[in-house]
Amino acid sequence: LCKMLSDRSQDGGDDDDWLPFDDDDDDENLIGPSSSSSSAPAANNLRISLNTSLDEGKDVEGLSDGGEALVDIIFVGSGPVGLWTAIQTKILAPHLNILMIEKYAQYQRSHVLRLNPSSFSGSVDDARLQELVRKQPRTVRTQALEADLAQLANEIGIHVLIHNVERVEDLQHTYPNVKIIVGSDGSHSVVHRQVFGGARAFQQDLMHIVDVKYEVCGEGHMFSSLTAETYRTWKLLNHTTEQHIGRIRHGVTPATLRLVVSSDDYRQLQGATFKSPFSLHGDRARIPSHILASIERWFNAKTLLKGEARVPGSEMLSALALSVYCAEHVYKEQADGHPFMFLVGDAAFGVPYFRALNNGLVCGTQLAKVLAHCGSRELPSRGLKYELFVLDLARRETTLSKQKAALISASRMATSINAASPFSVVKWSKAIRTIIKETKTPFHPRLRPAIGALPDDHDLCIRCGCVYSHDSDGGGVGALPCSCHDGRYHYEIT
Secondary structure (H helix, E strand, C coil): CHHHHHHHHCCCCCCCCCCCCCCCCCCCCCCCCCCCCCCHHHHHCCCECCCCCHHHHHHCCCCEECCEECCCEEEECCCHHHHHHHHHHHHHCCCCCEEEEECCCCCCCCCEEECCHHHHCCCCCCHHHHHHHHCCCCEEEHHHHHHHHHHHHHHCCCEEEECCCCCHHHHHHHCCCCCEEEECCCCCCHHHHHHCCCCEEEEEEEEEEEEEEEEEECCCCCCCCHHHHHHHHHCCCCCCEEEEECCCECCEEEEEEEEEECHHHHHHCCCCCCCCCEECCCCHHHCCHHHHHHHHHHHHHHHHHHCCCECCCCCEEEEEEEEEEEECCCEECCCCCCCEEEECHHHCEECCCCHHHHHHHHHHHHHHHHHCCCCCCCHHHHHHHHHHHHHHHHHHHHHHHHHHHHHHHHHHHHHHHHHHCCCCCCCCCHHHHHHHHHCCCCCCCCCCCCHHHCCCCEEECCCCCCEEECCCCCCCCCEEECHHHCCCEEECCC
């Protein structure tokens, strides 16, 4: 368990190791900095930005004949899993016209995830696709993976239409020749809700976590080896924790502290969402005292042992549940004249611990081999086999996730017992323990003056929020020395 936690902490990723699932739709619990990948802007242009009227999508170039829309397969949602499935389907059956309908013109996710090479096993033997797979790193930002897939999808003739699908039946009216509709639109799938009735085979919260995101002045540093610093600090906290340090950008490094909390604490913090997080400065009174104590002690340890200085007011807290769930059905054969329906990715099932996207890729490969038989008599039997495959995989992955959750819970108990033992050897000295436990951590409001209003020879200090002068001798009324800049001067903000 210690090795598993240590490996996750040392992988260099910014965030989202413990996301409940890699949602292909927007989710208020999605976490991650909104930085963009260098390859993402080019891929954004591949999405056909049209008016939100679905009727106008009938004239997408290459998908119409005399005003009649010629679409064989529609994907609702063009996230990584949807793109992966559509690409393989098009390679296996080039004659099929595939349209992907995406809600957003710009990518919504930028979190880091870990790819398992086995997730690509059995994928279509195509030189372009296998080259894309080969160049993917083990740890990849979602935007980068999605951009690569979007580029390939565009090259092989898959069309993407920007539109928010509110009613699935409208797709059948607009594209009367469509034979298959695939819901690849995430855990809040409109296809699952409207076509499959939103029914779940099972759904369960495994544990609840709190994320504290903040910014570090300059380059951030992890605690070193597990036993040298991390484990010693764990013993002083009330919770099992995990640390993440991102990459420095513009002199600031994003960082995340994660804590496993009780269901009661989660309910008390449910107002702290990704879209509306709590500020440790302004919402301190709304945070349970024992959670706040763990956060303060962690920050004290990072300040004392790593010299970490946080950007004032950057500490934001959000709470989320790590869940497992599976749709009751992922395949549906409609009445004559109506399209077959499938679910894939988070629309089908979701698990935490980095497994959601990897499982989606595995299921996408299986589904592509089914969709390639679009229009054939074999489609219904292959659809049933796909459903059995997904349900079996979901049960196996759910068992694995429950085992991991049990291990993490057991680690908290073991650490607490060890910390209470008078014979414990691996621990901080009494002086360090006193500083970490008893120092009161101040949380300041964020100071953000209007940068555009500053004189040319002045700038904003990312450490203390002050405005300082580039002139070594300062000058100007109210000039005060700024310790952040070693002898430079800044203008005091009141």
